[in-house]
Amino acid sequence: MKHTYKTIIYALTFFSATVIGISSAFAQKTVITGTVRDAVTKETLPYVSIFFNDTRLGTQSDLDGNFKISTNEDYNKLKFNYVGYDVLYKTIMVGQTQKLDVLLKSNAQSLNEVTIIAGKKVRYSNKNNPAVELIRQVIENKDKNQPKAYETVQYKEYEKMLFSMSNVSEKFKSKRIFRNYQFLFQEQDSTKIGGKNLLPIYIQEKLADQYLSFSPDKSKTVVLAEKQVEFDNRFIDNQGMKAYFDRMYQNINIYDNNISVMSNDFLSPIANSAPTFYKFFITDTVKSEAGNIIELSFTPRTKGDMLFEGKIYITMDGNYAVQKANFGVNKHINLNFVRGMEIALDFEKNTDSRYYLSKSNLIADFGISKNKGIGFTGERSVSYDQYKTNVEIPDTVFSGKKLEVLAGATKRSDTFWSQNRLDSIPAQQLKIYSNIDTLQKLPSFRRTVKLVTFALAGYWDFGPYEVGPTNTFYSFNNVEGFRLRIGGRTTPALSKRFYFENYAAYGFKDEKWKFFLSGTYSLNNKSIYKFPQNYIRASFQRDTKIPGQELQFVQEDNFLLSFKRGVNDMLLYNDFYRLDYVKEFENRFSYTVGFKKWAQTPAGGLIYTNAATNTDITRLNTTELSVGLRYAKNEKFYQGKIYRTPIIDRYPIYNLRYTAGIKGFFGGEYNYHNIMASVDKRFYLSQLGFSDVRVEGGYIIGKLPFPLLAVHRANQTYAYQLNSYNLMNFLEFVSDRYAAINIDHNFNGFFLNKIPLLNKLKLREIVSFKAIYGGLRDENNPEKTNDGVYKMPTYENGLQRTYSLSKEPYMEGSVGLGNIFKVLRVDLVKRFNYLDNPEVSEWGIRARVKLDF
Missing domain, CATH: 2.40.160 (Porin)
Incomplete structure (x- = not known):
């Protein structure tokens, strides 16, 4: 068997105790499903924004106007908001499952960029579709909105990666087996992906200077500082785990034709062939200091394909650049174990009025079950600063290895990190470093790790010597007949x-x-x-x-x-x-x-x-x-x-x-x-x-x-x-x-x-x-x-x-x-x-x- 998923299980070694009795997730108090339609034509409305009361806890209707939203809180109203329609509030019954048929009334206002067609439902087509024409303009202008449009680019990059057990119920958290581990659990905003209760188990940070030259193509990464949670290397390969996470959570460039996420290639919504595989809709016009921004929603034509869905915001200043993007995956996607995924990209205007990526955030929640039970959430955020273009970079910078780690990069002080991070980090996340150190000193945890290692790797650790692998202890063939084998190997101990x-x-x-x-x-x-x-x-x-x-x-x-x-x-x-x-x-x-x-x-x-x-x-x-x-x-x-x-x-x-x-x-x-x-x-x-x-x-x-x-x-x-x-x-x-x-x-x-x-x-x-x-x-x-x-x-x-x-x-x-x-x-x-x-x-x-x- 390949070790693709086994790697994640290794990162969660202390989670192995959950096999003793995995609890189900929180029971949802209030569940509302329904369909949103035009009050006159009865046409279903896609991508209607739906929120509880005046919170930002919400969802969108899908391409067919259907929606589902749930909460554990005592919210009693839903707000429906859609461009060209009056805002509608619907009273809901707290703590019950119910279905709504929502009718929105047109407010008789229109935007130049939006064409509202009433009457019989028109089959989606690329032909004469202003949204498709807009995305073709974005595709046509891709080259000038990427770093390779310059001769040189340099910037500072700060990366943070965080992994946690997610969807942890109070009942599970209170189990006797976790009596000594309560200091590990953290709470987050319940509207975020992964649920309210988290058990963080891994964090890594890196600060680096990046140098790019495109004539000829050269690159250099100088790592100024890096740190990560260190597990006992007898059981977990810390560097290997880091390499695997880096492969799953790569840098996201929306201008690339394909974006690698979770070891899969997804077609970008602005890939050259995007209009063939995506449906596009102009859903809003936003005014900002930079001028008019068009909100463009997109969804897969086939919901199971390796495609994204969400929104991108396009500048109308002639560059047709992406100014912001928020997208994820359809719930029907042919992707295993992924309960949810959210990607957010923010861009800032450069001195030449073009845009560069200033921050990206990718968060994904995994689980055996799509909706229930404990899972695993991984989040990678990257911030960029001190962005400079067409500044001459000496050839000496590119000499030597493409990746250079400065001496002492792994030993930077807390003061250095607090002064040089390009993004804020909550105090509770910083506690993960010390929490894991404390955890590994607990005898009960060490015993659990030993059992999990034996179950997954097939070796039983005796310190300086380990016995295994277990799958070879017994076999048979026509010449040897019944065959027994026992063996092992020494360890770095x-x-x-x-x-x-x-x-x-x-x-x-x-x-x-x-x-x-x-x-x-x-x-x-x-x-x-x-x-x-x-x-x-x-x-x-x-x-x-x-x-x-x-x-x-x-x-x-x-x-x-x-x-x-x-x-x-x-x-x-x-x-x-x-x-x-x-x-x-x-x-x-x-x-x-x-x-x-x-x-x-x-x-x-x-x-x-x-x-x-x-x-x-x-x-x-x-x-x-x-x-x-x-x-x-x-x-x-x-x-x-x-x-x-x-x-x-x-x-x-x-x-x-x-x-x-x-x-x-x-x-x-x-x-x-x-x-x-x-x-x-x-x-x-x-x-x-x-x-x-x-x-x-x-x-x-x-x-x-x-x-x-x-x-x-x-x-x-x-x-x-x-x-x-x-x-x-x-x-x-x-x-x-x-x-x-x-x-x-x-x-x-x-x-x-x-x-x-x-x-x-x-x-x-x-x-x-x-x-x-x-x-x-x-x-x-x-x-x-x-x-x-x-x-x-x-x-x-x-x-x-x-x-x-x-x-x-x-x-x-x-x-x-x-x-x-x-x-x-x-x-x-x-x-x-x-x-x-x-x-x-x-x-x-x-x-x-x-x-x-």
């Missing part, structure tokens, strides 16, 4: 320089012990699981492996992968002696240098037979030296307890590996050269979703038996593997040269969102295509020669089991549904060719657990 990992396993059918032992020395005095890595590791492993099985993020003896389809009796007993050096750089370039001595023994239905002598080979020995290069621009990742998980972004990842086999060196039997290269990239296609694409190729030089060739990644489990061929059998194809492409496209519900009733399930369409083309040179093909090669494996009935790809590329594709119950992806997979090979399936159903927003 033992040493920040030395790390050890080990396990022992026993198969009750083959009656053999397997074990692993490794020792690692950190060369930069950091945990070997932290970026940037710089360590040397020596290890020995005696264990089994299925040829051609490559798993993503899970151990091969994971219990759930014990269930396999078809004939699955081929296994290798392996002895690995390894020595590896890993070095990562801040620019995300890394290299590895390795030595491996490998002895492999076939088992079960796998037999190595010398093609020349027709004798069985019981042991194959090789010795390898390897160099691997990797570059992943701007890569960020979250460090879990078992592995480090990259946070997928739009930047490509390049891999290049060279391996040399050396005959006679530590018993190696063959000389060979193996070169492999790959590129992975995610392509965001706006409303059409995104594609994950992998292109890969390899070439092996040398005269070799098939076990040393490229054994293509197969999958005989019922789990859908992204980078394996899901209807290919283990060891079905081998090559000494190959090229492959893998395309996995997620439409994010683009089509299903438009089908009535079905759209309520919020399913997401997925299609994939995989192809690999390769072959064997005559010197490595046992059908062409018997000198120095092994016979290809066969089944018990004598049918051939392993083939080359010399005829045509192997191809398979799938169509699937994702987001089933928000966690499951199911694919119908079709194999397109090589259907005459024995024991193959043309069709198959595969499933994958995938938790996403």
